[in-house]
Amino acid sequence: MSSTQPPPEIPSANPIDPVEHDYFTLNPAPASLQKHTSLARDFITTHASAGRRVVLVTSGGTTVPLERQTVRFIDNFSAGTRGATSAEYFLEAGYAVIFLYREFSLLPYSRHYSHATNCFLDFLHEGPNGSVLAREEYTEKMLAVLRKYQAAKRDNLLLTIPFVTINDYLFILRSIAQLMRPLGPSGLLYLAAAVSDFFVPNERMVEHKIQSTDASPNIRPQGAEDRQDQGQQDDEAFDNFDSSPLIPRSKRLVIDLDPVPKFLKNLVDGWAPEGMIVSFKLETDPEILVSKARYSLERYQHHLVIGNLLVTRKWEVVFVARSEEGEGIREEWIRVPRRRKTLSKIDIEVDREGGREDGGEKGKERPLD
Numbered sequence: 001m002s003s004t005q006p007p008p009e010i011p012s013a014n015p016i017d018p019v020e021h022d023y024f025t026l027n028p029a030p031a032s033l034q035k036h037t038s039l040a041r042d043f044i045t046t047h048a049s050a051g052r053r054v055v056l057v058t059s060g061g062t063t064v065p066l067e068r069q070t071v072r073f074i075d076n077f078s079a080g081t082r083g084a085t086s087a088e089y090f091l092e093a094g095y096a097v098i099f100l101y102r103e104f105s106l107l108p109y110s111r112h113y114s115h116a117t118n119c120f121l122d123f124l125h126e127g128p129n130g131s132v133l134a135r136e137e138y139t140e141k142m143l144a145v146l147r148k149y150q151a152a153k154r155d156n157l158l159l160t161i162p163f164v165t166i167n168d169y170l171f172i173l174r175s176i177a178q179l180m181r182p183l184g185p186s187g188l189l190y191l192a193a194a195v196s197d198f199f200v201p202n203e204r205m206v207e208h209k210i211q212s213t214d215a216s217p218n219i220r221p222q223g224a225e226d227r228q229d230q231g232q233q234d235d236e237a238f239d240n241f242d243s244s245p246l247i248p249r250s251k252r253l254v255i256d257l258d259p260v261p262k263f264l265k266n267l268v269d270g271w272a273p274e275g276m277i278v279s280f281k282l283e284t285d286p287e288i289l290v291s292k293a294r295y296s297l298e299r300y301q302h303h304l305v306i307g308n309l310l311v312t313r314k315w316e317v318v319f320v321a322r323s324e325e326g327e328g329i330r331e332e333w334i335r336v337p338r339r340r341k342t343l344s345k346i347d348i349e350v351d352r353e354g355g356r357e358d359g360g361e362k363g364k365e366r367p368l369d
């Protein structure tokens, strides 16, 4: 999806922010940006004029390429379950959904089958006269899912837009958020994608596959050539931050990543300032989850942070928002029973009343696990 073409001129709602300006000037826009922006514009216009609420759901993990002609990249764990499942419930709640997702991650509706433990073909069997049918034990559920999927398609309620890299994601996120700005609070941005925190900036990215015999020179920062003599000496040297000093630098891949700017701030302040913005906070350490989610809400001043822990994310989340009385920040844990293969599962993404009705537990306690 990425290309090296120069970025198109997109007016920034916050043109004086130098970090935003630099990022979107120095890194190339994806080749598909104009096509996807145009699809999103038509979709938003259609649904806004029908008085329908529109939600942008981001989903899945962004990649960080190490080479322009990408052989190797850094990825993360996200399968897109949160985003794809949430998209289904937004559709059920009457929203038109723009689903910005990592290519080949889970999609609304097909998620029930595409990445299931069974191979997709295990759901089928051969019928009479060379036909293909769903196996009887799956038919009821498959029919229900199929009907919902077809209704969403028929009414043009679901627009899917893929991304692969962090750069693809940021360019299209900015474009769509800016398109949603006129919707005001009836435009919801629900940012469930797992967004990379570090990347290789375009000016430091090598064109070709990093060679294993010459790893460090390929990914040295620009200007490193000037220090080639020194570099050659270093190659056989063992610098004092080496963790395995028996291996010379020339044989190692030393990756130098820059922080990805936190564009959530630009999104809230400039791209869609009147929109309803829900971000997610992922942590692995239960001790810091709530404080990090609170910090995020205070820092970015948006509407809701949904905190989750990597290992319990399918069963419990914490909502962190300003209290309705405007007195400080409150947090609320939402839980559903932990899934067992033999029990019917309840998606934690179901609307909260539904979650509780089906056994979801509401409380302010710490995570159970």
Ligand code: PMT
Residues within 6 Å of the ligand: 059, 060, 077, 078, 079, 080, 081, 082, 083, 191, 192, 193, 194, 195, 196, 197, 260, 261, 262, 263, 264, 265, 279, 280, 281, 282, 283, 308, 313
């Ligand atoms: O897909 P699943 O397997 O179902 O997993 C779902 C999930 C755990 C990925 C999801 O529930 C989730 O937590 N998504 C957010 C993950 C994430 O990026 O967390 P973070 O703590 O790194 O970032 C917090 C927020 O800052 C996010 O809203 C992100 O959009 C934003 N961010 C992050 C990095 C960055 N450079 N700029 C940002 O604005």
